[in-house]
Amino acid sequence: MKNLLDRRKFLKGGLASGVLASVLGTGKKAFAEHSFGGYPNSMGVLVDLSKCIGCRTCEAACNKEQEMPAPDKPFDDMSVFDEIRHGQKRRTSEKTHTVVNRYDVPGHDGPVFRKFQCNHCNEPGCLSSCFVNAYTKTPEGAVVYNEKVCVGCRTCMIACPFYVPAYKYSSPINPVITKCKMCYDTRLKNGRPPACVEACPQEVMTFGKRRDLIKLGHERIQKNPGKYIDHIYGEKEVGGTAWMYLSSVPFAEVGFNTELGDQPIVNYVKEFLTVVPMVLTIWPALFTGFHLLAKRKENQKESQKATTPSDRNA
Amino acid sequence: MKRFVAQGYDLPFINNTAISGGKKWTIKEKLLLGLTPSQYMDQFVRNPFNWLFTLIFMVGLPILAGRFYYGLGWATHGSYDYPWGLFLGWGLFVMVPLSASGFMLGTTVEVFGREDFKPIERLALLNGLLGYLFAVIFLQVDLGQPWRLIYPMFVSLGPAAVLFLVAWHVATYLSVQVAELLPAVAEWGNWPGMKKFVKSMILGLTISGIILSTLHQGALGALFTYAPGKVHPLWYSSPFQWFYFFCSSIFAGLSMLIVVSTLCKRFLSWRCDRRFLDNLDHQTMGLAKGAVLSLITYLVIKIIAIAHAENWAYLVTGWGGYYLLEICFGVLLPIVLYTKALRNNRPGLARFAALVTVLGIALNRINTALVAFNWNLYREIPHWREVIISITVYTLYIVTYRFILYRLPILYQIKAKP
Numbered sequence: 001m002k003n004l005l006d007r008r009k010f011l012k013g014g015l016a017s018g019v020l021a022s023v024l025g026t027g028k029k030a031f032a033e034h035s036f037g038g039y040p041n042s043m044g045v046l047v048d049l050s051k052c053i054g055c056r057t058c059e060a061a062c063n064k065e066q067e068m069p070a071p072d073k074p075f076d077d078m079s080v081f082d083e084i085r086h087g088q089k090r091r092t093s094e095k096t097h098t099v100v101n102r103y104d105v106p107g108h109d110g111p112v113f114r115k116f117q118c119n120h121c122n123e124p125g126c127l128s129s130c131f132v133n134a135y136t137k138t139p140e141g142a143v144v145y146n147e148k149v150c151v152g153c154r155t156c157m158i159a160c161p162f163y164v165p166a167y168k169y170s171s172p173i174n175p176v177i178t179k180c181k182m183c184y185d186t187r188l189k190n191g192r193p194p195a196c197v198e199a200c201p202q203e204v205m206t207f208g209k210r211r212d213l214i215k216l217g218h219e220r221i222q223k224n225p226g227k228y229i230d231h232i233y234g235e236k237e238v239g240g241t242a243w244m245y246l247s248s249v250p251f252a253e254v255g256f257n258t259e260l261g262d263q264p265i266v267n268y269v270k271e272f273l274t275v276v277p278m279v280l281t282i283w284p285a286l287f288t289g290f291h292l293l294a295k296r297k298e299n300q301k302e303s304q305k306a307t308t309p310s311d312r313n314a
Numbered sequence: 315m316k317r318f319v320a321q322g323y324d325l326p327f328i329n330n331t332a333i334s335g336g337k338k339w340t341i342k343e344k345l346l347l348g349l350t351p352s353q354y355m356d357q358f359v360r361n362p363f364n365w366l367f368t369l370i371f372m373v374g375l376p377i378l379a380g381r382f383y384y385g386l387g388w389a390t391h392g393s394y395d396y397p398w399g400l401f402l403g404w405g406l407f408v409m410v411p412l413s414a415s416g417f418m419l420g421t422t423v424e425v426f427g428r429e430d431f432k433p434i435e436r437l438a439l440l441n442g443l444l445g446y447l448f449a450v451i452f453l454q455v456d457l458g459q460p461w462r463l464i465y466p467m468f469v470s471l472g473p474a475a476v477l478f479l480v481a482w483h484v485a486t487y488l489s490v491q492v493a494e495l496l497p498a499v500a501e502w503g504n505w506p507g508m509k510k511f512v513k514s515m516i517l518g519l520t521i522s523g524i525i526l527s528t529l530h531q532g533a534l535g536a537l538f539t540y541a542p543g544k545v546h547p548l549w550y551s552s553p554f555q556w557f558y559f560f561c562s563s564i565f566a567g568l569s570m571l572i573v574v575s576t577l578c579k580r581f582l583s584w585r586c587d588r589r590f591l592d593n594l595d596h597q598t599m600g601l602a603k604g605a606v607l608s609l610i611t612y613l614v615i616k617i618i619a620i621a622h623a624e625n626w627a628y629l630v631t632g633w634g635g636y637y638l639l640e641i642c643f644g645v646l647l648p649i650v651l652y653t654k655a656l657r658n659n660r661p662g663l664a665r666f667a668a669l670v671t672v673l674g675i676a677l678n679r680i681n682t683a684l685v686a687f688n689w690n691l692y693r694e695i696p697h698w699r700e701v702i703i704s705i706t707v708y709t710l711y712i713v714t715y716r717f718i719l720y721r722l723p724i725l726y727q728i729k730a731k732p
Binding site for chain 1: 382383384385386387388390392394395397398421424425426427428456457458459460462463465466469470471472474475476477478479480481517521524525528529532533535536537538539540541542543544552553555556691692694
């Protein structure tokens with residue numbers, strides 16, 4: 001009888017923890033099953049590196065549009081191309097959403113320039129890693145960030161395969177993530193191209209619907225045999241990005257990571273996310289079983305001690 | 315304190331009894347360990363560790379305050395490429411696995427019914443609670459806006475993120491651990507009602523502790539699955555990362571418990587009762603057995619993961635050499651030491667093995683979070699202020715730990731009747 005009571009008490013406890021756990025786990029379960037391939041009519045930008053002359057006009061336009069602090073060196077100072085920190089060329093920072101870098105590619109006439117900013121992924125790693133849902137992929141294609149809810153864990157910086165988000169480390173009271181928002185609130189939302197695209201004197205960048213840009217890119221590659229590498233960087237990389245690139249030199253030579261693969265970042269995490277509901281459902285039963293087994297042995301021992309053989313036969 | 319005990323001072327509960335000379339201890343006596351304030355200062359000054367701690371606090375606390383006044387950019391390098399530094403690399407990723415002892419021993423005693431581990435259960439629970447608490451404190455030092463810590467709970471929810479799971483589970487598990495330790499507080503303060511209440515749900519608490527621990531220990535590993543290509547392939551595995559972290563937390567927690575109990579025996583023997591001291595060798599060997607089993611499991615899964623991802627070629631590179639060093643020092647060496655200790659029944663050797671294991675797990679977590687992170691970029695040496703703040707917070711952890719061990723019935727029992 002005592003045994004039965006114990007068991008009942010135990011099951012109650014197990015049930016309670018199971019309920020608690022499943023309440024906590026519902027959101028994750030839903031996520032593991034859904035996959036998002038990007039909005040059908042989202043906008044994008046096709047960057048043709050072969051046209052870029054490294055004038056940094058786009059950097060200046062971005063700085064003005066986003067009301068960023070004055071740069072350390074003026075935008076017509078080309079010595080920034082020689083800046084090397086930790087063996088790396090310039091990157092996005094809390095002072096700039098976009099940078100142009102110069103690459104000297106062996107066997108290529110003159111330097112190659114590469115503009116760099118947030119690529120606005122179809123399935124952004126930053127978005128999927130954020131535990132306060134600060135990031136949104138808008139139907140227009142921009143990945144925007146809400147600084148009002150950001151706690152400052154900086155997991156998005158870990159999760160971004162392109163090393164884009166920067167953090168306002170200098171601010172003690174309101175440090176936030178800074179990154180390109182494709183001029184979403186001032187331009188994109190009204191159908192206008194981002195400031196950098198419009199400012200470019202060389203028409204390096206083409207603004208349009210992402211699916212049209214992919215067609216355009218492939219056309220350009222075909223119409224100019226031998227000019228371009230036969231690949232649009234960003235068409236498939238990490239699930240596709242809104243910003244895509246054409247290049248006449250191998251992408252790896254101008255600072256692109258060509259080993260990212262086509263899977264969106266969240267796919268690498270799904271393996272764990274599928275474990276979550278399993279643990280939540282299997283563990284309580286499993287350990288309840290262990291407990292009952294352990295208790296049973298004990299109870300058997302006790303009852304053996306308590307009863308004499310003749311009692312048991314009776 | 316040893317001196318006071320040797321002189322025959324009547325410290326609270328020193329004879330396992332709640333009553334001294336016919337009357338109960340007052341809260342003040344319990345807090346001051348039955349000493350007068352001047353006697354208390356005496357023992358404080360006499361202990362050389364206190365001098366060291368005071369020095370650390372004098373240097374470290376102003377710098378810690380500076381981190382909040384001047385911002386993270388002042389205290390750290392403010393790196394965009396290494397958003398996580400020592401505060402998380404050490405404070406979260408090392409401290410959490412070392413605090414797995416709570417759920418391990420909770421499971422052993424309450425679920426598996428191994429009552430023989432009861433004398434060390436509370437130390438395991440305390441080690442768990444404080445480890446988590448200070449991991450959260452480290453997190454608070456690292457977060458850009460720590461006052462928004464509750465945002466993922468109530469203000470803006472991102473339930474699909476791994477960190478969301480970590481946040482909820484650590485928060486829930488902290489409360490579970492507080493509840494699990496309430497009996498000790500209840501005995502110390504002589505509030506029997508509280509104890510009875512917790513006892514009635516201890517099993518449910520323990521089971522939810524296992525679930526929460528499995529998931530958040532694993533989730534800490536899964537955080538790095540967001541960074542394929544950034545973490546070196548030998549330290550990275552999309553399918554197995556969570557299991558690396560979960561499985562290694564088992565031997566990390568058990569080994570940390572051996573280390574802590576050894577320190578208690580060595581430095582706090584006056585506070586331990588016979589039940590704790592006499593059982594310690596037996597329990598150390600038991601913990602060692604658990605540790606070596608999980609170490610072997612961990613080693614096997616590491617090898618399987620390399621085969622699974624066909625990462626063999628990396629082993630002959632420089633990174634591979636470093637990886638093998640970590641495995642040899644942090645996994646193989648402990649396995650050999652633990653096995654020898656178990657075979658020849660040498661608790662001393664098991665304690666040494668535990669120390670090596672703890673260092674090994676720290677090495678593994680630091681490697682995953684900092685060294686092998688951005689493996690094809692550059693290494694970043696933490697800023698000196700970051701190092702000092704980390705040491706300061708860790709010292710705070712040690713001091714809190716000691717404060718509680720001095721007082722609550724963790725290493726000793728309080729019996730209602732003498």
